[in-house]
Amino acid sequence: MKLSVLISFLLMTASVAAFGQEKQSGRSENRHSEVAEKGLVKISVMYPFAEGKKFNMEYYQTRHMPMVAGFLGANLVKYTIEKGLASGIPNQPLPYMAIGTFYVKSLDEYKSAIGPKRDAIRADFANYTDIAPVILVSEVVR
Amino acid sequence: MKLSVLISFLLMTASVAAFGQEKQSGRSENRHSEVAEKGLVKISVMYPFAEGKKFNMEYYQTRHMPMVAGFLGANLVKYTIEKGLASGIPNQPLPYMAIGTFYVKSLDEYKSAIGPKRDAIRADFANYTDIAPVILVSEVVR
Numbered sequence: 014m015k016l017s018v019l020i021s022f023l024l025m026t027a028s029v030a031a032f033g034q035e036k037q038s039g040r041s042e043n044r045h046s047e048v049a050e051k052g053l054v055k056i057s058v059m060y061p062f063a064e065g066k067k068f069n070m071e072y073y074q075t076r077h078m079p080m081v082a083g084f085l086g087a088n089l090v091k092y093t094i095e096k097g098l099a100s101g102i103p104n105q106p107l108p109y110m111a112i113g114t115f116y117v118k119s120l121d122e123y124k125s126a127i128g129p130k131r132d133a134i135r136a137d138f139a140n141y142t143d144i145a146p147v148i149l150v151s152e153v154v155r
Numbered sequence: 156m157k158l159s160v161l162i163s164f165l166l167m168t169a170s171v172a173a174f175g176q177e178k179q180s181g182r183s184e185n186r187h188s189e190v191a192e193k194g195l196v197k198i199s200v201m202y203p204f205a206e207g208k209k210f211n212m213e214y215y216q217t218r219h220m221p222m223v224a225g226f227l228g229a230n231l232v233k234y235t236i237e238k239g240l241a242s243g244i245p246n247q248p249l250p251y252m253a254i255g256t257f258y259v260k261s262l263d264e265y266k267s268a269i270g271p272k273r274d275a276i277r278a279d280f281a282n283y284t285d286i287a288p289v290i291l292v293s294e295v296v297r
Contacts, residue, residue, distance in 0.1 A: 055237060056243055058243070074296065093192065094295075095293040095295050095296060096293055096296050100290060100291065100292070101200070101290025102289075108201075108289050112293065147250050148247075149239060149243065150240045150241045150242070151237040151238055153237050154212070155216060155234075
């Protein structure tokens, strides 16, 4: 009898714990997708496509972007890399070969961190591209 | 004695459950930020800035983007909206006033969903902008 009471208690505790876990995991994912990006500043470094221009994605991904990300410290929330595939408008040329994006909390902090490294960053360009990038600073509104 | 055994069991179970929860929550967040975007296709609808052009962000955010998102069904993982603030290169004009981005699992599914709605989407442009957008289809590589 005492044993069966103990077992019931354990089963009950286990199922409450399992339910709690599911709730916790759902809540955490929600927080991540809704709060993580909204209000952040994006710095998008966009490399326009042009016939005959080069872009070494492997170097960009394994060397250049990690180097720049390393300059940004705790202000950097995340960075992303995308590879241009096509224009979304039929018969239009590909707009960009690649885009690298830094999501930061503060634009001022980004500027103070990048300022003293600008020459090192520019000097590394020649290692992967001969394209002059377009750079957009934007705010994530959704 | 029996009661103290029961209490020890309950405390032990509770701490195992709490530890499990923490692990679960960390893992889920990890999965979200590392797996959620990589490999997805982005369709970025970019509105170039030009002096005197208009863009009604409120209409875009509350009416246009939700309408298009509604056409995409389960293929749509998320969509984002950003507001252009400045060029990241000193003394250069703002490249884009706004960008709306759809993250989808399949480009083919996106095309079949959007195809029959193209006229409705284009007809809604006049309600918020007189800018012809640039559209980039890209793959998230990181």
